[in-house]
Amino acid sequence: MGGWAMSDTERSGKRSWLASSFPTFIGIARWRVWRVGATIVLLLLLLTAILSVAGNVYYGGKLRGELRALKEAGRPVTWADPPWPSVPEAENAAPLYEAAARVVWAHRAGTRTSLRVRAGAAPDSRHPFGYDDQAWDDPQVIACLAELVNQDERALALTRQATRRPLYRSATANSDPIAAEFPQLKDARSLAAFLGSAAVVASHEGHQAEALERLRMGYVLGRHLSREASLISELVVCSIDARLARGAEYVIARGALSDREARALAEELSRLHYFSFSEHAWSTERVAGIDLFARARRNRLRAVMLPEPPGTGERLLWWAYAYPLRPILYADELTFLRLMALRAETAVVPPFERAQQPPLAKRDASALPFWLHPVTRTVMPSSARALKQVDLAQTQRDLARAAIGLELYRQERGTYPTGLEELRRSGWVVPHDIFAGRDFIYRRRGNAYVLYSVGFDQKDSGGRQITWLARDRPTRAKRARYGDEGDIVWGQ
Numbered sequence: 001m002g003g004w005a006m007s008d009t010e011r012s013g014k015r016s017w018l019a020s021s022f023p024t025f026i027g028i029a030r031w032r033v034w035r036v037g038a039t040i041v042l043l044l045l046l047l048t049a050i051l052s053v054a055g056n057v058y059y060g061g062k063l064r065g066e067l068r069a070l071k072e073a074g075r076p077v078t079w080a081d082p083p084w085p086s087v088p089e090a091e092n093a094a095p096l097y098e099a100a101a102r103v104v105w106a107h108r109a110g111t112r113t114s115l116r117v118r119a120g121a122a123p124d125s126r127h128p129f130g131y132d133d134q135a136w137d138d139p140q141v142i143a144c145l146a147e148l149v150n151q152d153e154r155a156l157a158l159t160r161q162a163t164r165r166p167l168y169r170s171a172t173a174n175s176d177p178i179a180a181e182f183p184q185l186k187d188a189r190s191l192a193a194f195l196g197s198a199a200v201v202a203s204h205e206g207h208q209a210e211a212l213e214r215l216r217m218g219y220v221l222g223r224h225l226s227r228e229a230s231l232i233s234e235l236v237v238c239s240i241d242a243r244l245a246r247g248a249e250y251v252i253a254r255g256a257l258s259d260r261e262a263r264a265l266a267e268e269l270s271r272l273h274y275f276s277f278s279e280h281a282w283s284t285e286r287v288a289g290i291d292l293f294a295r296a297r298r299n300r301l302r303a304v305m306l307p308e309p310p311g312t313g314e315r316l317l318w319w320a321y322a323y324p325l326r327p328i329l330y331a332d333e334l335t336f337l338r339l340m341a342l343r344a345e346t347a348v349v350p351p352f353e354r355a356q357q358p359p360l361a362k363r364d365a366s367a368l369p370f371w372l373h374p375v376t377r378t379v380m381p382s383s384a385r386a387l388k389q390v391d392l393a394q395t396q397r398d399l400a401r402a403a404i405g406l407e408l409y410r411q412e413r414g415t416y417p418t419g420l421e422e423l424r425r426s427g428w429v430v431p432h433d434i435f436a437g438r439d440f441i442y443r444r445r446g447n448a449y450v451l452y453s454v455g456f457d458q459k460d461s462g463g464r465q466i467t468w469l470a471r472d473r474p475t476r477a478k479r480a481r482y483g484d485e486g487d488i489v490w491g492q
Helices: 008-021 023-072 094-106 111-118 139-151 153-163 183-204 208-225 231-253 259-270 274-297 301-305 312-322 326-347 374-379 383-413 420-425 476-482
Strands: 441-445 448-453
Touching: 023 326, 094 153, 094 183, 094 208, 139 153, 139 183, 153 183, 153 208, 183 208, 183 231, 208 231, 208 259, 231 274, 231 383, 259 383, 274 301, 274 312, 274 326, 274 374, 274 383, 301 312, 312 326, 312 374, 326 374, 326 383, 383 420, 383 448
Parallel strands: none
Antiparallel strands: 441 448
């Protein structure tokens, strides 16, 4: 077998013979391979450029038409559209709220840690004792809260003065709303917790009129905040309402309501309706999305959405979307506008009507493929969670209005009415249950009563409170763990 093997010298001679015999053929073959490869690359680049230009013309034209239609319908499409009206300083409540919040925050540590120990809580707890503590049946807790409220008396005076002003405009309203940190929202939550606890303290001290007034001040704060309608401000107002609702349940249950302050509180509760608020909030959220798409087309989105520097692959990806793949951004923005229109339409109808519409899951941006909808997947808020918080806040407001009417009816006639229709005939405006489209469920039980909404599942559970609502400080994890089965019960 070894005799048949070709030596290195023979192989080299054979290659030289082939090269000398067919020089033109080999050169042409090599040249054609490179030419074919280069031609394919150039054709692909040309095709990509043609498709990009065609996509820009087609989807860009459709997008401009959609934005033009929104503007013609009176919908804002930029932060300056419509421009923020000027607010006279003497009529602006925002600076007073900010000053009141500074008073509350100034005493957040130090004395509050010692108060937590006095109230019987663990000294190494994550949070110092403060207005978030709602063990109001404990005399020691009430005594500590009373000391805190007296310490923050200046905040009460500033808030009372702020609620008398007709307008609200925060310092960040005229700046970039996306880059702003909305510090006033955090301050508003702290003030709401302060006012709820201050109302409970006043009720314990026998000052029911002052307790109702402090609750009313908290709801005025929420109404003022709603003037800067955005989805995040709406959710903060929902949080404010949740804090105040606990205090309202406690104060109203103690009875002996002052007629004037009780009626003023009920009137304030009716002045903010979340479905009108939601319409403006989702319009503002659409403007925020349009602004983010404009940033993405300039390859500036990642700098806004994530403060830390992106990796090389991430930078290349968003560069590609900004320039050669820009038609994808145009098509993505059209999808975003369609989803926002559906969500705005959903947000302005009560839950019992909303149940007849397509499930929210079909409108969820998380089901969209990222490579076709990169910005929508990044910035689209969760409508299901927002709608749930709004529905709960509106229901708690409506239940509070009905409960105030029931207490005033009892004080005037000595007993509760046999039904809500009887209360309505007495002249009191009784709202309907937004989950059922009819009256709340009300039953008189001797010298007491039970009042509730059928809740998210729209089923009468006999007055059994939703589990996560019956627990202090409900979190998203508790909602997921316990579910929404049950009713929204007043006073539990």
